[in-house]
Amino acid sequence: MRIMECIGRVTLSQWDPSLTGAIWKLAVPLTHAGLNGDENGRAEPIVIYDEMGAGIGSLMAVSESAEASAPFDPAVKPIDAYNAAILDTVNVC
Numbered sequence: 001m002r003i004m005e006c007i008g009r010v011t012l013s014q015w016d017p018s019l020t021g022a023i024w025k026l027a028v029p030l031t032h033a034g035l036n037g038d039e040n041g042r043a044e045p046i047v048i049y050d051e052m053g054a055g056i057g058s059l060m061a062v063s064e065s066a067e068a069s070a071p072f073d074p075a076v077k078p079i080d081a082y083n084a085a086i087l088d089t090v091n092v093c
Contacts (some may be wrong), residue, residue, distance in 0.1 A: 003022040003090065004029050004062045006054045010047050016078050025050045025083065027060060035092045061085040 010024035025048045028034075034041025049068070054060050058085045063070070068082040 001061050001063050001067075001084065002029050003035065003087065004036075004046075004048070004060050005042075006048075006050075006056055006058045006060060007045060009043060018075070018077050019049075019079075021071055023050045023053075024048065025054055025060075027054075027062065027081075027084060029062075032058075032092065035090055046081055048081040048083050049079045051079075052083050052086050054086050058086040061087060 004027035006025050006027045008026040010023065010026055014036070022065075026045050027048050028045045029043040031041040031043070048060070048062055050060075052060070063082045063084045064080060068079050069077050071082060
């Protein structure tokens with residue numbers, strides 16, 4: 001699981017029927033430096049399935065890979081990243 005910042009919304013013209021009604025967000029993974037506000041601590045953006053309703057600037061705890069589809073078990077959904085939580089605060093030591 002990684003911490004990411006929501007930077008936008010994604011609109012699809014075509015999708016898998018199992019994802020009808022899904023909301024997609026664009027987010028950047030943050031490193032330790034990124035959590036401290038350093039622009040160099042931001043990686044390439046990825047698309048995330050979001051049921052939580054994260055807004056632009058929200059910090060999210062994101063599950064990736066096989067774990068991203070775990071909340072939908074036993075149904076199978078073709079997703080690579082899932083917003084598992086919206087974070088209120090993050091304390092960086």
